[in-house]
Amino acid sequence: xxxxxxxxxxxxxxxxxxxxxxxxxxxxxxxxxxxxxxxxxxxxxxxxxxxxxxxxxxxxxxxxxxxxxxxxxxxxxxxxxxxxxxxxxxxxxxxxxxxxxxxxxxxxxxxxxxxxxxxxxxxxxxxxxxxxxxxxxxxxxxxxxxxxxxxxxxxxxxxxxxxxxxxxxxxxxxxxxxxxxxxxxxxxxxxxxxxxxxxxxxxxxxxxxxxxxxxxxxxxxxxxxxxxxxxxxxxxxxxxxxxxxxxxxxxxxxxxxxxxxxxxxxxxxxxxxxxxxxxxxxxxxxxxxxxxxxxxxxxxxxxxxxxxxxxxxxxxxxxxxxxxxxxxxxxxxxxxxxxxxxxxxxxxxxxxxxxxxxxxxxxxxxxxxxxxxxxxxxxxx
Amino acid sequence: xxxxxxxxxxxxxxxxxxxxxxxxxxxxxxxxxxxxxxxxxxxxxxxxxxxxxxxxxxxxxxxxxxxxxxxxxxxxxxxxxxxxxxxxxxxxxxxxxxxxxxxxxxxxxxxxxxxxxxxxxxxxxxxxxxxxxxxxxxxxxxxxxxxxxxxxxxxxxxxxxxxxxxxxxxxxxxxxxxxxxxxxxxxxxxxxxxxxxxxxxxxxxxxxxxxxxxxxxxxxxxxxxxxxxxxxxxxxxxxxxxxxxxxxxxxxxxxxxxxxxxxxxxxxxxxxxxxxxxxxxxxxxxxxxxxxxxxxxxxxxxxxxxxxxxxx
Ligand SMILES: Nc1ncnc2c1ncn2[C@@H]1O[C@H](COP(=O)(O)OP(=O)(O)O)[C@@H](O)[C@H]1O
Ligand SMILES: [Mg+2]
Numbered sequence: 001x002x003x004x005x006x007x008x009x010x011x012x013x014x015x016x017x018x019x020x021x022x023x024x025x026x027x028x029x030x031x032x033x034x035x036x037x038x039x040x041x042x043x044x045x046x047x048x049x050x051x052x053x054x055x056x057x058x059x060x061x062x063x064x065x066x067x068x069x070x071x072x073x074x075x076x077x078x079x080x081x082x083x084x085x086x087x088x089x090x091x092x093x094x095x096x097x098x099x100x101x102x103x104x105x106x107x108x109x110x111x112x113x114x115x116x117x118x119x120x121x122x123x124x125x126x127x128x129x130x131x132x133x134x135x136x137x138x139x140x141x142x143x144x145x146x147x148x149x150x151x152x153x154x155x156x157x158x159x160x161x162x163x164x165x166x167x168x169x170x171x172x173x174x175x176x177x178x179x180x181x182x183x184x185x186x187x188x189x190x191x192x193x194x195x196x197x198x199x200x201x202x203x204x205x206x207x208x209x210x211x212x213x214x215x216x217x218x219x220x221x222x223x224x225x226x227x228x229x230x231x232x233x234x235x236x237x238x239x240x241x242x243x244x245x246x247x248x249x250x251x252x253x254x255x256x257x258x259x260x261x262x263x264x265x266x267x268x269x270x271x272x273x274x275x276x277x278x279x280x281x282x283x284x285x286x287x288x289x290x291x292x293x294x295x296x297x298x299x300x301x302x303x304x305x306x307x308x309x310x311x312x313x314x315x316x317x318x319x320x321x322x323x324x325x326x327x328x329x330x331x332x333x334x335x336x337x338x339x340x341x342x343x344x345x346x347x348x349x350x351x352x353x354x355x356x357x358x359x360x361x362x363x364x365x366x367x368x369x370x371x372x373x374x375x376x377x378x379x380x381x
Numbered sequence: 382x383x384x385x386x387x388x389x390x391x392x393x394x395x396x397x398x399x400x401x402x403x404x405x406x407x408x409x410x411x412x413x414x415x416x417x418x419x420x421x422x423x424x425x426x427x428x429x430x431x432x433x434x435x436x437x438x439x440x441x442x443x444x445x446x447x448x449x450x451x452x453x454x455x456x457x458x459x460x461x462x463x464x465x466x467x468x469x470x471x472x473x474x475x476x477x478x479x480x481x482x483x484x485x486x487x488x489x490x491x492x493x494x495x496x497x498x499x500x501x502x503x504x505x506x507x508x509x510x511x512x513x514x515x516x517x518x519x520x521x522x523x524x525x526x527x528x529x530x531x532x533x534x535x536x537x538x539x540x541x542x543x544x545x546x547x548x549x550x551x552x553x554x555x556x557x558x559x560x561x562x563x564x565x566x567x568x569x570x571x572x573x574x575x576x577x578x579x580x581x582x583x584x585x586x587x588x589x590x591x592x593x594x595x596x597x598x599x600x601x602x603x604x605x606x607x608x609x610x611x612x613x614x615x616x617x618x619x620x621x622x623x624x625x626x627x628x629x630x631x632x633x634x635x636x637x638x639x640x641x642x643x644x645x646x647x648x649x650x651x652x653x654x655x656x657x658x659x660x661x662x663x664x665x666x667x668x669x670x671x672x673x674x675x676x677x678x679x680x681x682x683x684x685x686x687x688x689x690x691x692x693x
Binding site: 001002003005006009010013014205208210211213214215216217218219220221 | 432433434452457460462464467471477480481482484486
């Protein structure tokens with residue numbers, strides 16, 4: 001009990017740090033966004049698509065092209081494969097759709113001809129994919145029964161229209177989601193910094209060579225002592241996580257009490273776990289207070305910049321985003337961004353988010369394993 | 382009296398260096414044992430081995446009649462340790478620091494509060510209860526360090542050089558505290574490289590050098606090791622060479638030196654050496670300022686045993 005109580009006494013000494021990062025989150029992740037109610041969205045949600053049509057632009061083929069045109073930005077570039085590959089590489093285009101020769105006739109025969117695509121692999125491209133899939137699925141439902149082309153086109157278009165109305169009504173206000181996303185993206189910085197800073201400082205005090213010696217020679221079982229500290233650290237991380245969850249509910253109110261809102265909270269909980277394991281690892285590695293503030297700055301601030309906690313991910317150079325994959329914050333922010341752009345939430349659309357969770361958890365496990373190795377090595381010497 | 386600590390053939394090697402070399406000694410209940418030795422002689426290593434903080438290559442260690450192992454929590458509960466370096470939490474007040482370390486042993490809140498206040502009174506930190514370590518002077522920090530180590534009222538206390546770099550007032554306070562603890566029946570192991578402390582404090586003394594016991598016994602027993610019996614110092618201006626030569630011929634005189642107006646004579650044995658010297662100087666009409674006689678110190682013993690001075 002003494003150990004547990006002392007843990008919180010020391011945490012209390014550093015409450016200034018906790019307040020600082022929390023105020024920053026409220027100011028930059030919350031208030032400034034709510035104040036700019038009419039701010040234009042950073043995210044252009046329409047993907048950039050190139051259509052390569054090898055069929056005659058007539059009937060069903062024309063209808064597909066029109067549908068894509070209405071739902072995305074069509075990019076006009078030189079009609080060579082090289083130019084198109086460059087466009088994908090430089091992200092001028094997110095998606096290329098190749099309509100094969102004879103497409104229209106095959107549909108009318110009740111077949112489902114294969115449509116080749118090329119994708120840049122980012123969020124925008126997954127939007128394009130969604131648009132195309134939605135059209136093709138609807139078409140494949142009807143082209144077996146309806147043989148008249150005009151009738152088929154009308155039926156497809158009617159269904160697609162209805163469907164999108166349903167979707168829009170079930171969709172959250174995209175502005176609000178963008179704000180929530182940005183709040184949590186910024187929260188990645190506050191969570192990482194607070195948990196790293198406080199846990200490292202407190203554990204440093206407990207593990208200072210000489211204090212540790214005194215604890216070891218006491219009649220308290222040292223293993224039990226360590227378990228208590230681990231428990232207190234985990235509880236601290238959890239409390240910070242809950243604090244920021246409550247903050248998000250205060251700021252965004254009922255928007256948070258939705259499936260989407262709850263998934264944001266789940267993202268945050270999993271990221272907190274990873275931050276905790278990293279903090280525990282760092283605290284077994286550092287041996288001075290100066291080192292702690294150095295590491296917090298490098299890790300928390302550095303990864304916040306690289307992973308898009310402060311600026312929208314879309315503004316970050318692709319090279320940077322590639323590097324930032326080695327940082328847990330990338331996967332957390334990625335999960336927030338995916339959640340922002342996923343229209344319909346179900347198990348298959350949430351799969352990419354689950355992968356982000358998996359990566360964050362794997363990071364956590366790796367940190368725990370390294371930590372165990374480090375402490376074992378220390379004990380031997 | 383019972384042996385509280387029994388150390389037999391303790392040997393500790395760090396890679397190639399033998400820091401503690403086949404040490405054997407006992408500590409009796411209620412006594413203060415002094416481990417005296419220069420820096421690097423193996424005092425801290427010996428204590429760390431006794432406390433099972435270090436693995437050692439050879440030897441057996443028994444405390445309170447039982448073998449001491451890393452998980453001997455019943456033994457540990459009766460031990461208090463004050464390390465050479467100050468071991469406290471910077472984020473906690475004087476009171477909370479003592480509370481933490483005492484709380485590792487004493488679970489009962491009321492009892493603990495009483496114990497903490499006893500410790501604070503003992504070391505005289507009453508006015509500083511709410512202070513943080515940063516606000517304390519070096520001497521007061523040392524006192525806090527001691528309070529943290531003894532608040533749980535252990536039966537056996539180890540103090541590792543508790544007075545290094547401490548102001549005279551705190552040093553006296555610390556030495557007084559140790560005497561008080563001994564008078565309460567506590568057994569104490571005290572390491573230092575200051576022989577004066579050992580002389581005024583310890584019942585039993587072990588002189589260590591390079592991990593080996595050079596000598597052990599009471600203060601009087603140890604002084605037997607010194608080849609000299611008495612040391613006389615005289616302050617004389619411009620002493621003539623012939624007088625020095627004459628004094629050299631006195632019986633019992635071992636060595637004589639005259640430097641910077643200080644005449645230093647050491648005697649092997651004999652009585653009334655001082656009286657004879659005064660009579661002689663009077664008869665020669667030699668004027669002197671100060672004259673005094675000393676018994677040999679532990680430094681002389683150390684000098685005799687190792688051929689080098691103990692002082693750093
Ligand atoms: N961890 C260590 N590794 C290697 N050598 C050490 C270590 N600790 C102490 N020593 C060496 O052991 C000898 C005894 O050291 P120590 O017990 O600290 O002496 P004292 O406390 O008497 O000053 C010294 O020569 C010291 O350099
Ligand atoms: Mg030492």
